[in-house]
Amino acid sequence: MYNFKENRMAGNTQSPTSKISIPLIFYHGARWILGVIFIYASYDKIIHPFDFATVVNNYQLLPGELVNFTALVLPWLELFMGICLLTGWLMPGTAIVSTGLLFIFTMIIYYNIHRGLDINCGCFSTSEDTMPANIFTITRDTVFLLLSFYLCWFSFIGSNRRRRTAF
Amino acid sequence: MKNLNKIPSPKIICLQILILFSLALMAGLGGNFLRSAPLALVQDWSVDAQLTTEDGHTMALGLDQAIAVFNKKSALFIDARDISKFNQGHIKGALNLPWHDVQEQFMAVAPQIDPSDLVITYCDGNTCTLSHDLAFFLKEMGFNVKVMTGGWDAWLNAEMPVESINGDNENV
Numbered sequence: 001m002y003n004f005k006e007n008r009m010a011g012n013t014q015s016p017t018s019k020i021s022i023p024l025i026f027y028h029g030a031r032w033i034l035g036v037i038f039i040y041a042s043y044d045k046i047i048h049p050f051d052f053a054t055v056v057n058n059y060q061l062l063p064g065e066l067v068n069f070t071a072l073v074l075p076w077l078e079l080f081m082g083i084c085l086l087t088g089w090l091m092p093g094t095a096i097v098s099t100g101l102l103f104i105f106t107m108i109i110y111y112n113i114h115r116g117l118d119i120n121c122g123c124f125s126t127s128e129d130t131m132p133a134n135i136f137t138i139t140r141d142t143v144f145l146l147l148s149f150y151l152c153w154f155s156f157i158g159s160n161r162r163r164r165t166a167f
Numbered sequence: 168m169k170n171l172n173k174i175p176s177p178k179i180i181c182l183q184i185l186i187l188f189s190l191a192l193m194a195g196l197g198g199n200f201l202r203s204a205p206l207a208l209v210q211d212w213s214v215d216a217q218l219t220t221e222d223g224h225t226m227a228l229g230l231d232q233a234i235a236v237f238n239k240k241s242a243l244f245i246d247a248r249d250i251s252k253f254n255q256g257h258i259k260g261a262l263n264l265p266w267h268d269v270q271e272q273f274m275a276v277a278p279q280i281d282p283s284d285l286v287i288t289y290c291d292g293n294t295c296t297l298s299h300d301l302a303f304f305l306k307e308m309g310f311n312v313k314v315m316t317g318g319w320d321a322w323l324n325a326e327m328p329v330e331s332i333n334g335d336n337e338n339v
Contacts, residue, residue: 068209093175093181093182097184
C-alpha cells in the first residue's frame with residue numbers, strides 16, 4: 001500500500017517525467033484511450049436520455065425511482081471522466097471512479113448474461129437495433145477495466161516505485 | 168507535463184471524486200431542465216405502464232388470459248426472440264419475428280398474419296422487453312396486438328404445448 005508519510009519524507013523533487021519510460025508511455029496511452037472511449041460512450045446517451053433510461057430499466061437492477069436519475073447523470077459523468085482522462089485533470093481521482101464504474105458495468109453485464117437476459121448493452125449506443133450484450137461485450141469491458149486499473153496502479157504505486165529506484 | 172511524483176493526499180483524492188460527481192450532477196439535471204421536452208425525474212417503469220398506449224389501453228395480457236385464447240385458437244402467437252432460441256423451443260404454432268431483425272423479416276412474416284386476428288407477442292420472461300418493442304411496432308402496422316407478460320418462462324412453467332423446429336422437444 002502507498003505510504004504517504006514516507007513519500008513526503010523522501011523529499012524528492014525531481015520529476016520522473018523528465019525521463020520517458022515504457023510504464024509512463026503506457027500510462028499516458030491508457031489515459032488517452034479511455035478518455036476517447038468515455039467521451040464517445042457518453043455522446044448518444046446525452047442526446048437520447050429517454051432511450052438510455054429504457055436501457056437502464058431493461059437491466060432490471062435499479063428501482064424505478066432511480067432509473068431516470070441514473071440515465072440523466074451517468075452519461076455526463078462519463079463525459080467529464082473522458083475529458084479529465086484526456087487532459088490529466090483531477091487525476092488520480094478520475095482513475096479511481098473510472099475503475100469503479102467499469103468494474104460495476106462488467107459485473108452487471110456478466111450477471112445479466114448469466115441469468116439469461118436478452119438485452120442491449122447500451123454501452124455506446126441507445127439504439128435498439130444493436131446486438132444484445134454477449135461474451136464479446138464482457139471481454140471488451142474487461143480490457144477497459146484493466147487499462148483503468150493500470151492507471152490507478154501507476155498513479156499510486158508505479159510512479160512511486162520509479163522515483164525510489166531513481167536514487 | 169504533470170509531475171506524477173506528487174500523489175495527492177486521500178483528502179484531495181476524495182475532493183477530486185466529489186468535484187467529478189458534482190459536475191455530472193449539475194450538467195445532467197441542469198441540461199435536462201433546459202431541454203424542450205425534459206425527462207421526468209421519477210417515472211412509472213412498471214410493465215403495465217410501459218404497455219399502456221397513448222389512448223389509455225393496456226396491451227398487457229396475463230398468462231391465464233393467454234392460455235384461454237390459445238385453447239380457443241383465436242389468436243396468433245409471435246415469438247420476438249432470435250431464431251436460435253425459437254428453434255430450441257417455442258409456443259406451439261407460434262411464428263418467429265425476432266425484434267433485432269424485424270426490418271428484414273417483417274415482409275416475410277406479414278402475409279401469414281390475418282389482420283382480423285389477435286396477435287400475441289412474447290419473449291423470455293418478465294425481464295425481457297423484445298415483445299414490448301415488437302408489439303408497438305406491429306400496432307403501428309395496424310394489427311390488434313397484446314403482449315404475454317410472463318413470456319416463454321411462464322408458458323413453460325404452466326406446462327402448456329410447445330414445439331421445436333426439429334420436433335424433438337414437442338410436448339402437446
